[in-house]
Amino acid sequence: MMACHFLRALFRIQQTSTSSSSSGRSRRIRRAAYASMAYSAGTRRAWSRALLRKLRSRARLRFPRRLSRAATPQRRDMDQAQVLRKLVPGGPSMDDCKLLEETADYIRCLTTQVRLMQTVMDSISS
Amino acid sequence: MSGRDRRITDEEINELVSKLQSLLPESRRRNIGRNKREIREAAVAIKIMSGRDRRITDEEINELVSKLQSLLPESRRRNIGRASASKLLKETCSYIKSLHREVDGLSDRLSGLMATMDSNSPQADIIRSLLRS
Numbered sequence: 001m002m003a004c005h006f007l008r009a010l011f012r013i014q015q016t017s018t019s020s021s022s023s024g025r026s027r028r029i030r031r032a033a034y035a036s037m038a039y040s041a042g043t044r045r046a047w048s049r050a051l052l053r054k055l056r057s058r059a060r061l062r063f064p065r066r067l068s069r070a071a072t073p074q075r076r077d078m079d080q081a082q083v084l085r086k087l088v089p090g091g092p093s094m095d096d097c098k099l100l101e102e103t104a105d106y107i108r109c110l111t112t113q114v115r116l117m118q119t120v121m122d123s124i125s126s
Numbered sequence: 127m128s129g130r131d132r133r134i135t136d137e138e139i140n141e142l143v144s145k146l147q148s149l150l151p152e153s154r155r156r157n158i159g160r161n162k163r164e165i166r167e168a169a170v171a172i173k174i175m176s177g178r179d180r181r182i183t184d185e186e187i188n189e190l191v192s193k194l195q196s197l198l199p200e201s202r203r204r205n206i207g208r209a210s211a212s213k214l215l216k217e218t219c220s221y222i223k224s225l226h227r228e229v230d231g232l233s234d235r236l237s238g239l240m241a242t243m244d245s246n247s248p249q250a251d252i253i254r255s256l257l258r259s
Contacts, residue, residue, distance in 0.1 A: 014240050026237035033229050080215035087222045103218060110225040117232040124239050 002040040003116055006032055010120065031061055033117060037109045047102045048109075050090025 009032035017025045035055055041048035054061060084099060085091030088106050091099060 022237050022241055026234045029236050030233035080212050083219045084215055087219060114225060114228045
């Protein structure tokens, strides 16, 4: 279950990183967040499989967060699908139909994870 | 793009698009329009595009755009500057990006909060109790 995995990871991070930098800890938390998402969906989904592969290869978890403003004129229909492909893990190898399906599931998972993190934040800071 | 030549039915496309649409928060859904027909046309547009070679011409795009716009009722045409398919995808991309940013932001804040914790603090107890529940 997503919450269990994430909380345990948080606990581990807290125990083992008392001397490390705040940004290092933040990166580990972020990684734990995406890991929890991937584990909760398991191998059922293409996006979660792609994410698991990325995590296991210890690659830097990167989704293109900032498209350079300079290079963005009016985007056409085709380009938006490409943009979406870059945002959803495993996107580049999906056809448009699969992309929509995976996107829907990915969004569901993302929102759950965000809500979980907010809940943890609220519990800790109260 | 792997361009798998799979025949997808209209129903499947409609289902996918409404599923996707239903996941957008209300405020973003408004940007697209709740008109089912618009969405259907967006789905058709996506279906057409997915059946094609990636190199879609400007003419085809313009044709698609005018076709979509002509199908919108007058009242909605005002709200939509461009094709519905494009809007739907754009809103989705924008939403996913904002969710990614939220994960980043929450990670930063959690990291900050954890810096003030030690294993004996009440916050650590909260996490432990959350784990147990």
